[in-house]
Amino acid sequence: MKRFSFSTVMLWVGLLFIYLPMVILVIYSFNASKLVTVWGGWSVKWYVGLLDNTQLMNSVGRSLEIAVYTAIAAVALGTLAAFVLTRIPRFRGRTMFGGMVTAPLVMPEVITGLSLLLLFVAMAQLIGWPQERGIVTIWIAHTTFCAAYVAIVVSARLRELDLSIEEAAMDLGARPWKVFLLITIPMIAPSLAAGAMMSFALSLDDLVLASFVSGPGSTTLPMEVFSAVRLGVKPEINAVASLILLTVSLFTFFAWFFTRQAEERRKRAIQQAMETMAEEAASSNWKPASTQTA
């Protein structure tokens, strides 16, 4: 294949298109000038000013809190959904279940947000809960749509897994839950970590859903940024935006790094186990039967 084919050129141009605006944003967040478009030398004063902005800092704390809860719940829910989709071939309502798992991926956010708010309002009238919309309602909204992403990532992994290891454990008398916790979970751990990071980032990022289902006094960081951005481009916002970009990039990088490491460790362990088995088989007259793997 040619080194500089049309597609390779497009790839680099595309990556430039994706990253250039973000790089420019970060550079201009260090602009000393009050005018956003005029370069006035390097300065970190906009970052320093952020720390004194208690309203902003409160919303950062709230967003982080929601993101942590969302990551935990979305991984649990998404993994269960992925497990059902890949391991339970037939049950009543399976088609509907599959649809409900993937639909949140594409559903326009304004529709999801509006419908969830109307649900919460109806529930408050009917059963008196939730009295106040806030962290819990935002968490429910975020979990529902992040679980779809987790389900996609985890089911891709579950499909690749070698079923024979789980079957071997079952043959040796392990109960399904034990097999799931001791064998399946460790094997899908990298994708669980990736799903958790993804949910964390998605939750931290969401504006539309949070705007619908939040109550007064529970403003999240994107809502705060949005109301400031609406009034135009400002250097403080450049600083906030750069910090968000930095945080999420670091998270993504670590997610990728640890996933890769775990994957390599797993491969090495499997290879080592195979080698020891082969050696044992060679030194004795035993054949490597399946019972020996335990």
Add this chain to the structure above:
Amino acid sequence: MRIPTLKSLLPNGRHLVIGIPFFWLFLFFLLPFAIVLKISFAEADVAIPPYTDIYTWADNQLQLILNLGNYLLLSEDELYLAAYLGSLKVAFFSTLMCLLIGYPMAYAIARASKEAQTVLLLLIMMPTWTAILIRVYAWMGILSNNGLLNSFLMGIGLIDSPLQILNTNVAVYIGVVYSYLPFMILPLYANLVKHDPSLLEAASDLGSSTFNSFWKITVPLSKNGIIAGSMLVFIPVVGEFVIPELLGGPETLMIGKVLWQEFFNNRDWPVASALAVVMLLILIVPIILFNKNQAKELEGKV
């Protein structure tokens, strides 16, 4: 089994495993749409919540009053019709542009070495996890009248006076393509990477040109990826709110923005619900198409 009586009362593991995600999604995803449908037939009211009940129970009579006024309003007021058409137009052309830009990019990634693939995918994926809001905001600074793009174009002498790009439809297209490009590339890559290169070799042995074998072999084989990517871009863009709000101007009419205004500014919940119901009806075919495609992917029978 020591206590069989208690055990038989508890739901078994299988029911629990299916039941938990099913219940959650039913309660927080499916049921809410029924409520939206219900409220779209209500009347706006000065109350908390700001709409009337559509059924009443008095004298052993259940009265169901469906107010079709909201839907009539949608069909009579040209603003709403224009907004629906505007959204569909923006979504269609953005999807096309994403496909034209994203296909070669996905192709190049799928052809790269295994190591490079991981890094490139990460580079593509990273922006999708970082605030769509912030990436759109970055463009506000670039596209404004005294922004970087205009300064650059004037600096190299291509134009004399700044171009008005921010607050026009052009800015909306730039923002949409920019934000949704990764969602086109990822499913295309997932599809393209599975192709068997020996098919292309065989075609070239039989004398087919590179473009001919690309068009006759690669493109038809990647049909599922194209569908998934296009739907992943088209459906959310129809309801997009942030991009037209920040980059668009008075000429930009998109339904997501109109719904947002009806809900938050006019506090007319029933009309907002009716707008959502009609949007959902428009999108039902693409959503089913996407779900069928995705269900196949999830179960691994591609």
